[in-house]
Amino acid sequence: MSTTLETMDSNPGRSKFLVGGLLILIAVVYLIISSTIAGAQTYYTVDELLARGDSAVGTPMQVLGAVLGDTISYDRDTQTVSFTMVHIPADNDVVDAQGGLAAVLEAAVKDPNRQELQVVHIGIAPDTLEHQAQAIIVGTLREDGVFVASELLFKCPTKYEEVQPEQIDA
Amino acid sequence: MVADVGYGALVITFLLCFYGIGAAIYGVKKKEQSWVESARHAMLLSLPLLTISALSIINLLVTDQFQVAYVASVTNRSMPTYLRVTALWGGQEGSLILWVWLLSAFASAVMLRDWKRDREFLPWVIIVCLVTLGFFLILIIFVENPFAKMWITETGERVTSIFQPGGSEPFIPVDGNGLNPLLRHPGMIYHPPMLYLGFVSFVIPFAFAIASLVTGRTDDRWIRITRRWTLWAWLFLAIGLILGARWAYDVLGWGGYWGWDAVEIAALMPWLAATPFLHSVMIQEKRGMFKHWNMFLIILTYDLMIFGTFLTRSGVLSSVHAFAQSAIGPLFFAFIVLTLGTSLWLLSRRWQDLKSETRITSLLSRESMFLINNWLFMGILVVSFWGVIFPLLTEALGIVGDTFPSLSHIFTGQKVTVGPIYYERATGPLLAGLLFLMGVAPLSAWRASTARTLGRAIWKPFAVSLVVLVIIIGGGIRHPGALLAFWLCAFVTVVTLYEFWRGMAARRRRSGENYGLALWRLAARNRRRYGGYIIHLGVVLMALGIIGIEIFQTETQGTIAIGKQMSLGEYSFTFDKLDEFDTRDGRNVARAEISVFKNGEFVETLAPRRDFYYESGQRMTIPGLRSTIEDDFYVLLVSWEPISAENATFKAFHNPLVNWLWFGAIIFILGTFVAAWPEREKQYMPIKTDQSIATAST
Structure with a gap:
């Protein structure tokens, strides 16, 4: 944009361009701020969310966790998917220190002291919803402590990168 | 054995990069062309070497060499051969090999061009290409080595390393993990290489831009040389994005095609910088303006391309695409800072040489429309960039909350993301603005254009588009956003067809050719202009599809x-x-x-x-x-x-x-072919005189 400003030096039409550019700038800034407010979702781990208690109820957010496979159920009548999610750390460094994502997911679902979050979602279960999947869910926490998810995202493709083969040739 | 050959070829190429950079610099310093020639040969030699490397991996993939960790992670015994070959880009390490191979191939093609008129650019183009190549080779050789094998040490630990650790035994799995079935779709097979083709080809115009800055030959020669490269790069990137969208529609089973995922945006951002670049270089060629701006845009495109490769490959952001976390993040960051810093420093050194030759006089002139187009694209780019970095920013800003407790409720340090709502809301009006410009700009005149002349040119297509709007309302559609969007589409379509018609009719009057021939020759003589219009029509059709599914x-x-x-x-x-x-x-x-x-x-x-x-x-x-x-x-x-x-x-x-989204994409691609099809190099003269709208030519 500096090009134009410079081009416009001592040009009688310069103010028109300044005004035009400024208007676009203001419009872009306005759009970014207002849309950020409209679209913002705070990102929590299960532990962080549970630690916030009731103050977390009602605000849109994303929650990270690991899926417990035997809790997955689908109710045909209400077309509701429900499952339980347990805490996993969000920080990549922590994950690496604990042996990578696959190891973290496995440890999380086996941990007897884990914190759990119940999730319901009206709609279909994605193909990637399975035991030990890393889940990012979008939605709000209900007053009874159940998380109502409007969007489910499971990161299973990861496992093709990270799970090492276990067999060995004799 | 095959793995060792492939790895050896990589290492030799890496050393060759050093040699080539050194030889080119020495050749420039000593003014000895033979050293530059030697550097050119080093660049050319990288292609056969990297081909050996890539073929080695493919060989390992198709022959079940599961001791190689990469092979075990992306193939298994039941996969058909063609899928094993495409597994070259099924994971991080392999896709980086594809990346460097493509770069080497493009750079070699450039090396073989006729350099007679641009000899001073040659060493610097070589240096930029080799620095980029060298950087990616560092990543491959030291961090993400696709040739690394698995071993069992004496203590029973499994390690992955290129060389056999002392006292260890090879670890050979019975079978591999196989390629994720989600990725076994034609769209997914071609999507990554197309994106990479697009990414990598932007290195070439960037290299010429840098060469132009370093040598001080700051006329528009670099733009003329790279115009076609840029168009092809832009096309491949667009095809890659479209294939990704089609894949999402066919396979992911959520009825959509684009989810504003961080990685999707990472691929979109270089395109958002390249599109205004394609437009504004025309102004530089014709009017000698926007020179700083064009340099800035190509530098930005290059670094966004590196940033895009980084985002897709580092796992820094949570996303379905982020299928690996690795140590390459800091390296990418350092490389981006280094290239961006150096490029901008070079640009500042040449600031005076790049002064505009003429000035914009009218807000309604074609130049001015292009300028506004550039601003709107930058707006969308900033929106996208903000959305991608916002989560990182909010997390980092926790430090503000910690330092000033009174602000701790705002800066909590908790990561905050923005969903699709953010992007749709913020980009919608900007996209509408771009569509509107697409309708107005072709009818505005270069240099002086007044409301009166523009009005005279525009009223007929405007009236027709209003008739279309009335028909749509008559069809029962009431959604205000949809009506605005449909009207914009109608307006652009009518204007574009009107432009074809006027050009064709004028040519027919002059030459007496029939309509078909006149249209054919008109487009053939002004490929960039009429190719561009076809692209615009493609965009409008795609917009129809998007309106349909979104609203x-x-x-x-x-x-x-x-x-x-x-x-x-x-x-x-x-x-x-x-x-x-x-x-x-x-x-x-x-x-x-x-x-x-x-x-x-x-x-x-x-x-x-x-x-x-x-x-x-x-x-x-x-x-x-x-x-x-x-x-x-x-x-x-x-x-x-x-x-x-x-x-x-x-x-x-x-x-x-x-x-219409897919159909429009095909028209878009055809239009780009028309615009980018090679023609004999000729010397364009900038327009010197005022021209009436009807004869303004591109």
């Missing part, structure tokens, strides 16, 4: 018994039967058959199905899809009762107009 998509879901019916709008379908069977390639398939009716008339039988891959435990939902120019009826099999198969749950989407 008018409807969906329903239900469980029905065999013989029963479900309906959605004009459509309904009956559940005829459900089969469950195993296939030879290791899948269990549940396949429903449904009869689709439109307004009560039978139209088609669809077979939505669910594939279960035994080895990987992965499921994949393939929609039953009836696709017409009017709408898509998209049905997913959600669940069923396994044995009796009496009941099944379906989810159905009605996606009006969505086919």
